[in-house]
Amino acid sequence: MEDMESKDKRRFFSRKKICRFCAEDIEIDYKNIDLLSQYITDRKKIVPRRSTGLCASHQKILAKAIKRARVMALIPFTVLHD
Numbered sequence: 001m002e003d004m005e006s007k008d009k010r011r012f013f014s015r016k017k018i019c020r021f022c023a024e025d026i027e028i029d030y031k032n033i034d035l036l037s038q039y040i041t042d043r044k045k046i047v048p049r050r051s052t053g054l055c056a057s058h059q060k061i062l063a064k065a066i067k068r069a070r071v072m073a074l075i076p077f078t079v080l081h082d
Helices: 002-009 020-024 033-037 056-071
Strands: none
Touching: 020 056, 033 056
16 A cells, blocks of 8 residues: 555656747757757657747747758658758
8 A cells, every 4th residue: 555655646747848948049041950850859850849848839930940941851751861
């Protein structure tokens, strides 16, 4: 019984993620490849909001910038096209 109670007390509380672009007033630009590559997985997929902690408006802007950089051939679409 005591083991179960001690497990209940050790719950993990994650810290609330804040939008980096709101907090630091960073502008998202499709030409800034270093910034965009932080929000792309190793398989070249866009990282979701729940992982990045971005607000909805900045996630949309970021996704558009990544897609624009892909079309301009600044970022590859997939790993195979490196």
